[in-house]
Amino acid sequence: MKDIQFALRKLRKSPAFTFIAVLTLALGIGLNTTIFSLVNDLFLRGLPVFKDPSRVVHLMGGDKSRGLEDIGVSAPRYFHYRDGQTLFESIAAENFFLFTLTGLGDAVQVFGGRLTSNYFDLLGVRPILGRNFLPEEEEGADVAVVTKAFWQKRLGGDPNVIGRSITLDGMPHTIVGVIPNMPVTWFGANPVAEVWTTKPFQLPGFSYDRMMRGTSFLRVIGRIKPGMPLDQVKAGLPSLDQSYRTQYPNKIDSSLTSTVRTLPQDVTQNFRAGFITLFAAVTFVLLIACSNVANLLLVRFSGRRREIALRMAIGASRASVVRLFVFESVLVSAIAGLAGAFVAWRLVPLVPRMAANFLPFESNTATSVSMPVLLFTIGLSLLTGLLMGIYPALQGSHADLVDSLKEGGRGTAGSVRQQRFRKILVGAQVALSVTLLAGAALLITSFVRLTQQNIGFRTQNLWTGAITLPTSQYRASA
Structure with a gap:
């Protein structure tokens, strides 16, 4: 001292x-x-929002011969994963989506996704209010789950928000749950999502047959079974790929090989x-x-x-x-x-x-x-x-x-x-x-x-924009 x-x-x-x-x-x-x-x-x-994130993996496709890596999963490949594997407790899919929100002041675009009903249950996300999606809502219900930030910022923290309707792309959706704000790293280069709906296999401008050709657009996650090491999961993927090629030889993604990465790494x-x-x-x-x-x-x-x-x-x-x-x-x-x-x-x-x-x-x-x-x-x-x-x-x-x-x-x-x-x-x-x-x-x-790279055209005095066509008004594909 x-x-x-x-x-x-x-x-x-x-x-x-x-x-x-x-x-x-x-x-x-x-x-x-x-x-x-x-x-x-x-x-x-x-x-911190997720339960035991080390057991959750992101499944992706790739083809080294064509320089493709870390691309999404097609709908038929997802169904094949879901129905023919023994490596995971469950598998879920998300289709990132940009919604047009109306009815709450000026029309705004909010980032979100269309999910399979078990998505948040797989991640272990517990709602602050209400509930997660139900299996029967996956394809036939216009329901939505919003984040705490969306609830407080756009809905004024309404304590009676469950059952309230919001309009997304011209369609009314009933709010069934409010979840904690998702980690910003979860979305990579995308904006932070605020709202999710169901119907992940419905793509605007795509017919069901066209979607089932093997277009890769889904983010697929799976929860590994307890006690199963990641190396064993990786070793089991080639047999899944081979069975997919055998069953669907004409799909455009049949040549892709599957890879997995844990959520913390991803x-x-x-x-x-x-x-x-x-x-x-x-x-x-x-x-x-x-x-x-x-x-x-x-x-x-x-x-x-x-x-x-x-x-x-x-x-x-x-x-x-x-x-x-x-x-x-x-x-x-x-x-x-x-x-x-x-x-x-x-x-x-x-x-x-x-x-x-x-x-x-x-x-x-x-x-x-x-x-x-x-x-x-x-x-x-x-x-x-x-x-x-x-x-x-x-x-x-x-x-x-x-x-x-x-x-x-x-x-x-x-x-x-x-x-x-x-x-x-x-x-x-x-x-x-x-x-x-x-x-x-x-x-x-x-x-x-x-x-200062030359990108092939002059960028001075140029603006970019986008025009959205609400699915409620333009249901037929072009």
Whole structure:
């Protein structure tokens, strides 16, 4: 306790050093905490709305010979999966859809999907109000399930919403349930869904016969049976594919092979590489900050050689001197950690607004610094303090008592070994900075070149739009 109090007094006596060291480390720790908060939300926290998401897989098709991968599943292949497999407890399908919502003010388009009736039951999503779809509603009922956000934003949080009607594509649909907001990562590049209906095998402009030719448009998920490893599921897919080719040789998707990916892998795979790069960049920033502060500490401890010599002359052990200096460096990093946590607390909510077009967040997504992130910040602060303080403390404790107590000692210059180490630290800072700047320059250059690619026509003064044809008014296919 006395060592900590002494370290505090020393830091108070050197406000310039304390301010520069804390500010430098706070920026590095704050950036790392911000990125870790996003990584925690996207990759580590999982899919909290779903039950046991590691047992849920996404089934896809592909054909390496034609360069096709991760494409949807056709209706006949889905029926074949559902009726002829022994790998899954259940299988469900979704057809992403863009609905035109009317009757609640101006007409707006809302993203959603048409589902098989067991979709939410398979995922383990429990409604906040009402219920999930029933089997008898899959093909013959105009019913809808909406998210909590839709319920609060568009329906005013009406407590009597169950049984209320909304108009989608000109057709009235009865709301039977309100579910929690789905994770934004669940929809990949698509907007976040707000409403779901049944009738997943009815495509506007497609007759039933045309749809059954093998057009791939469904997102199919399955829940693996308890105790069955994923490798066994993958091993069982080729036999399913072969039986499908034998039974339906003329389907346009008969040459496709099936693949599976677990939900945690599926919803984050497009963002892993980018976040690894981003995490590496902010780690470089923290290492630069650590080497900078370590250099300052080395100079600071070298300037206290006379104090160290006096302590050791009156009986202080080398370990106690090292402990005193390490406490000082850890104290600096702890204060910087508090400042970094504040920086992250202010930055994290801004990320969805600034990067909604690049990350799977809506601009109004509520993000905050959670307990795991705070624990990460504490651990990072302590590690930073030890990393930057241990070597300067060890070097500072190597005191020549006679030379250090003389007026003509080395003073703040330090030993040859210390000067060499300081040069190494400066070189490391330069190397890390150049690497970081070179990587940033390459990314910016690549981005600029992509934006300047010739796409075959002039884009100046051009607008794009879409015209929807409600199925209630245009039932016949073109």
